[in-house]
Amino acid sequence: MRQPENSAVTPPVDPFSALAADTSARVLRNEWVNAEYKLIVLDAPGLAASAEAGQFFNIECPVVGEDKPFFRRPMSTYAADAETGQVEFLYKVAGAGTRGLATLLDGQTVRILGPLGVGFTLPEHVRSIVIMGRGVGLATLAPLAEMAHRRGVAVTAVMSARGPEQVLSVDRFEATGAAVEIVLDSDGTSDLANVEAILRRLHAQGRADGFYTCGSNRLMLLMKRLAGELGIYGEVAMEQQMACGLGMCFCCVRNFDVDGETVSKRVCWDGPVFPLAEATSW
Amino acid sequence: MRQPENSAVTPPVDPFSALAADTSARVLRNEWVNAEYKLIVLDAPGLAASAEAGQFFNIECPVVGEDKPFFRRPMSTYAADAETGQVEFLYKVAGAGTRGLATLLDGQTVRILGPLGVGFTLPEHVRSIVIMGRGVGLATLAPLAEMAHRRGVAVTAVMSARGPEQVLSVDRFEATGAAVEIVLDSDGTSDLANVEAILRRLHAQGRADGFYTCGSNRLMLLMKRLAGELGIYGEVAMEQQMACGLGMCFCCVRNFDVDGETVSKRVCWDGPVFPLAEATSW
Amino acid sequence: MVDLSVDLGRGLILANPVMPASGTFAEGLARVIDLNGIGALVTKTITEELRGGNLTPRVAEVSNGMLNSIGIPSKGITYFLEHTLPFYRQFTAPLIVSISAPTVDAFARAAARLNVPGIAGIEANISCPNIEEDGKAFAMRPGTTEQAVSAMREVTDLPLWAKLTPNTGDIAAVARAAEKAGADAVVVANTILAMSIDIETMRPTLGNVMGGLSGPAFKPIALRMTYQCARAVNIPVIGCGGIATANDAVEYLLAGAAAVQVGTATFTRPNAMNEVIAGLTEYCRRKGFNRVTDLQAALNAEMLIPDVMEAAQ
Amino acid sequence: MVDLSVDLGRGLILANPVMPASGTFAEGLARVIDLNGIGALVTKTITEELRGGNLTPRVAEVSNGMLNSIGIPSKGITYFLEHTLPFYRQFTAPLIVSISAPTVDAFARAAARLNVPGIAGIEANISCPNIEEDGKAFAMRPGTTEQAVSAMREVTDLPLWAKLTPNTGDIAAVARAAEKAGADAVVVANTILAMSIDIETMRPTLGNVMGGLSGPAFKPIALRMTYQCARAVNIPVIGCGGIATANDAVEYLLAGAAAVQVGTATFTRPNAMNEVIAGLTEYCRRKGFNRVTDLQAALNAEMLIPDVMEAAQ
Ligand SMILES: Cc1cc2nc3c(=O)[nH]c(=O)nc-3n(C[C@H](O)[C@H](O)[C@H](O)COP(=O)(O)OP(=O)(O)OC[C@H]3O[C@@H](n4cnc5c(N)ncnc54)[C@H](O)[C@@H]3O)c2cc1C
Numbered sequence A, B: 001m002r003q004p005e006n007s008a009v010t011p012p013v014d015p016f017s018a019l020a021a022d023t024s025a026r027v028l029r030n031e032w033v034n035a036e037y038k039l040i041v042l043d044a045p046g047l048a049a050s051a052e053a054g055q056f057f058n059i060e061c062p063v064v065g066e067d068k069p070f071f072r073r074p075m076s077t078y079a080a081d082a083e084t085g086q087v088e089f090l091y092k093v094a095g096a097g098t099r100g101l102a103t104l105l106d107g108q109t110v111r112i113l114g115p116l117g118v119g120f121t122l123p124e125h126v127r128s129i130v131i132m133g134r135g136v137g138l139a140t141l142a143p144l145a146e147m148a149h150r151r152g153v154a155v156t157a158v159m160s161a162r163g164p165e166q167v168l169s170v171d172r173f174e175a176t177g178a179a180v181e182i183v184l185d186s187d188g189t190s191d192l193a194n195v196e197a198i199l200r201r202l203h204a205q206g207r208a209d210g211f212y213t214c215g216s217n218r219l220m221l222l223m224k225r226l227a228g229e230l231g232i233y234g235e236v237a238m239e240q241q242m243a244c245g246l247g248m249c250f251c252c253v254r255n256f257d258v259d260g261e262t263v264s265k266r267v268c269w270d271g272p273v274f275p276l277a278e279a280t281s282w
Numbered sequence C, D: 001m002v003d004l005s006v007d008l009g010r011g012l013i014l015a016n017p018v019m020p021a022s023g024t025f026a027e028g029l030a031r032v033i034d035l036n037g038i039g040a041l042v043t044k045t046i047t048e049e050l051r052g053g054n055l056t057p058r059v060a061e062v063s064n065g066m067l068n069s070i071g072i073p074s075k076g077i078t079y080f081l082e083h084t085l086p087f088y089r090q091f092t093a094p095l096i097v098s099i100s101a102p103t104v105d106a107f108a109r110a111a112a113r114l115n116v117p118g119i120a121g122i123e124a125n126i127s128c129p130n131i132e133e134d135g136k137a138f139a140m141r142p143g144t145t146e147q148a149v150s151a152m153r154e155v156t157d158l159p160l161w162a163k164l165t166p167n168t169g170d171i172a173a174v175a176r177a178a179e180k181a182g183a184d185a186v187v188v189a190n191t192i193l194a195m196s197i198d199i200e201t202m203r204p205t206l207g208n209v210m211g212g213l214s215g216p217a218f219k220p221i222a223l224r225m226t227y228q229c230a231r232a233v234n235i236p237v238i239g240c241g242g243i244a245t246a247n248d249a250v251e252y253l254l255a256g257a258a259a260v261q262v263g264t265a266t267f268t269r270p271n272a273m274n275e276v277i278a279g280l281t282e283y284c285r286r287k288g289f290n291r292v293t294d295l296q297a298a299l300n301a302e303m304l305i306p307d308v309m310e311a312a313q
């Protein structure tokens, strides 16, 4: 029954090996890429640098003046290179936490917990994918384009933004050989009807046997509808407020539609990448 | 009876004039004077610079890393010059607050509330005083020597310390023309019997019609006993933990002996300088 | 122009909803700020009899807050009327006198003595031990609250506020008891009992072992209690606990408070009350409220679900 | 060598006095730290039936702490025994399963189902609403506490802990009721009900309006309650609330706790429990304690005065 006796001082049977680490990372660069976004490059060797596309980190943001972030802030891996030991995040300076993050100077350290969560997958049958994102969602998707490239999967990136200044990481996508299509609010090309036409065209051209999206509820719903109609495999990277990032606190739940049933899942643990077919509006 | 009607929107009758201010002071210098003490020189014009000997300030110490002082920290005026607008504090780096204070760099600002409390007095009949202090108590007493000098009152300073390095502000005392006697633990001269002998000698020489002390309970008790025996007027500057510094919270009370009765007084409001005759051991 | 005035009942109208919390304010503040700018003045609690207060140390710092075990040192009501009251008569802001007593009768006796010019209202600090009930504070239970407030109500026509303790399992019930007994307002809340230990000396940091927590750390608890009380009673609720900025005060007003008290913040920023008043005006202007009283009904309640005591678990 | 082991009664001996607080720990932590170093493992509260949990947002930041209104999403005991328990069987640290139920009988039914290998003890989260008593939490009152604990005691020989709520006026009385009913230990305490409001959206920050405060801001309150309970009962008290560092844990042990739980701190520092364990050893060594249990009697009590509920005012 209960086993208090043997429960005390026995040493661990297997030596412990971690899958994620709370790394004290050193800032190499922390620069503005446009008026709202900064790119931070960290020296974070070990497990951190093994992060895969779609995985994220939970970042301890510094206390600065009246900004006293208590929780860590989740951020997608913008780049991780196991060889150089470098990890990068592209982030929008929004509230207390990201304002604090933005103050970090070269040489300072920051604790990053990760890699966390389930990243993107490229099933065998998928040979040519469409990656569609908006805003900071593009940061999450850039490593996917590189992963696809390494696996010989063709990529078309449909990048949505308010105006030309808000289109992030075109170069990252182009460097992988991805075909890039930019749609903007400023010239009306980002409207749903036009985007739908683009997606249907790509599908007709045989360039869309996978849909991947992040950063916009509207675009996600569009892709989900088309994926359903056209029988395309799809994945979406989700956001939700987080505390632990490790599946422990259950604060980051969202509802998913699993075979017609509404199921609550933890974005940090079951995701942040989910089957597009299961996603519901947020 | 009650007067709710007229209590609302009437403008103040007299224009308000403050007696103390919460000054945002600019750091001019913040330097180590020995291994434990720092001197901070502030640009703090206005009321702050009018502080008199024995008055103090309540200082907002910065939050630095794990050091998160919630209360302000009381510090005696080490110097205040209404003409230059400069205010100085000599402080021992001890706990969270003073460690924070010690990190302030030239050009940064710090809020100092003051001048606060009741300072030293030199009654008419007092023509020749003995100032005896130990440790940081000497910081509190230095401005008294200058005040005495301005009033033509002769000063003998008996300065007690562990060793020669801990004797603070000898130059300040000497610049006023005070006779300085140094007693040390390291050579045994600071022991009570010897100090008592010095005080009796000074009295016999007519150099002690006032006793002033700060910084040591032991020395205070000695002076109090001799003052009683020899009929000498005396004052002591006291310390006690403070929150408001303005007589509002009643945390800084000590017991005093007023005509044989034990009376509780607020150190920040009724003092920090008290008649030696009323002081009790702390 | 934003109208900051608030009506706290029985004819007591304040120019603005900001006042000091009892025990965190005294004559000394007049050396630093203009007291006429404040909505009302609230004295440290006084008692009929002379009292000494607790052992030192009486305060300690904790994470984003403080503990105090000042107790209620008091020179008695006679001294107050003769020596302290005249000082406050020079100010236009109405004076609220905080009183405390160890028995129901003593509360009534104390209240009766305050029917004098210059006193605009009474705040009954019923968060103090009731010696007739094992030393439990009056405000820990509805019954003893009702007794104490009723007894005072019988002897005074002054505005009468009951200051509640957070050290109770059901503060809304206590607020309802105070209302029923004739209180014109409830003040929510006094400090919550807490403790800290110096691990070097291995002693409690307070001479009294335990003491009351106040300051920002306490705010979410007192705000919750303010919200619960505002929904439970029809008299004004005066919110108190951890208010240091105008934003904090706005939270309380949105939670349903009619006015607020600023306590501990004045120790660390003597100008805190004035900053709160200025910031409130600015907030109302920015959000388009013409009257500060409009905030009381502005909480976006569309998804409010029934008030469950244990929402937390 | 400092002996960190603690005896929590009924044969349950932990290698060290540090464990996670329920709801702040799950399988995920094993990805980051070695769970075998921890004194015990405590699960998120489970219920017999399936439950969904509360609306989002479920957490909010406050000054030096957090609010949560997670609720108790649960896949049920059957799922737990089949899918979760096997995971924990790989660790040597004893597993404590936290359970909750809406009625006394349901508590007993749940407890009875845990007499299975791999479960070393039960923590009864009685800080949850009792649907037979107006939704008031069992642990708000001694009577309902005694009923729930007695019912569980009858059906299990496992170590049985009662986790108390701070949302009560007299936690020492509740702890005594738990002891009387046969609890082997009390855990002090669950989160305290609190609230915050987003002044821009003018909405409560939590979907559930109110939620529980935890983290450093809560520490002085939970420490006081731990001290009160430790003086009131003879069974071990497990301290919980705002522990983030070894120094915090030392405060609890000096206040009389036999062991401690680390909650919120693990969210911001996943290695917090290990740091607490290492720091405890170091503190004992520095202060000359051979056994961590010696801390329980080390509070310098020479000036301790009687325990007054309202020491604060
Ligand atoms: C898995 C994941 C990956 C993300 N990757 C990126 C990224 O690569 N770049 C980027 O700029 N942003 C990313 N975000 C969003 C980012 O976490 C928020 O912008 C950030 O938390 C805002 O914090 P703040 O202090 O600036 O804002 P505040 O408004 O002060 O935050 C208050 C609270 O709300 C939470 N919060 C606010 N906005 C969001 C949001 N959009 N998602 C989740 N929590 C939020 C904060 O974490 C905090 O708990 C990601 C979110 C998730 C969940």
Ligand SMILES: Cc1cc2nc3c(=O)[nH]c(=O)nc-3n(C[C@H](O)[C@H](O)[C@H](O)COP(=O)(O)OP(=O)(O)OC[C@H]3O[C@@H](n4cnc5c(N)ncnc54)[C@H](O)[C@@H]3O)c2cc1C
Binding pocket: B056, B069, B071, B072, B073, B074, B075, B076, B077, B089, B090, B091, B092, B093, B094, B095, B096, B097, B098, B099, B136, B139, B140, B238, B239, B240, B241, B242, B272, C061
């Ligand atoms: C009127 C007055 C004048 C003073 N003048 C000077 C001075 O000129 N130079 C100087 O170095 N020190 C002076 N002190 C003492 C100084 O206030 C303390 O050294 C300082 O508060 C310690 O703070 P800390 O954060 O370093 O220590 P901590 O130990 O972290 O302080 C913890 C708490 O205890 C209080 N405290 C600790 N020591 C003292 C003390 N000796 N007196 C009062 N409160 C204390 C702190 O203010 C704080 O509230 C004076 C004290 C008073 C009351």
Ligand SMILES: Cc1cc2nc3c(=O)[nH]c(=O)nc-3n(C[C@H](O)[C@H](O)[C@H](O)COP(=O)(O)O)c2cc1C
Binding pocket: B249, C021, C022, C023, C024, C044, C045, C068, C070, C071, C072, C098, C125, C163, C189, C190, C191, C213, C214, C215, C216, C218, C240, C241, C242, C243, C261, C262, C263, C264, C265, D313
């Ligand atoms: C030092 C101190 C003394 C206090 N004295 C009293 C008192 O005499 N009477 C009273 O009703 N409340 C007293 N209080 C409680 C405050 O009025 C207030 O209710 C509490 O501090 C919460 O508000 P705050 O967080 O803004 O300080 C005192 C609080 C402090 C910090």
Ligand SMILES: Cc1cc2nc3c(=O)[nH]c(=O)nc-3n(C[C@H](O)[C@H](O)[C@H](O)COP(=O)(O)O)c2cc1C
Binding pocket: A249, C313, D021, D022, D023, D024, D044, D045, D068, D070, D071, D072, D098, D125, D163, D189, D190, D191, D213, D214, D215, D216, D218, D240, D241, D242, D243, D261, D262, D263, D264, D265
């Ligand atoms: C997100 C979260 C979820 C919690 N869930 C539970 C729970 O399911 N059961 C329980 O008994 N306590 C629960 N608690 C309370 C904690 O176990 C603990 O009592 C409380 O958080 C105080 O400790 P801390 O300040 O160290 O977090 C939860 C706390 C948090 C923050």
Ligand code: FES
Binding pocket: A241, A242, A243, A244, A245, A246, A247, A248, A249, A250, A251, A252, A253, A266, A267, A268, A269
């Ligand atoms: S953030 Fe804690 S469970 Fe997802």
Ligand code: FES
Binding pocket: B241, B242, B243, B244, B245, B246, B247, B248, B249, B250, B251, B252, B253, B266, B267, B268, B269
């Ligand atoms: S420090 Fe507040 S009364 Fe002296």
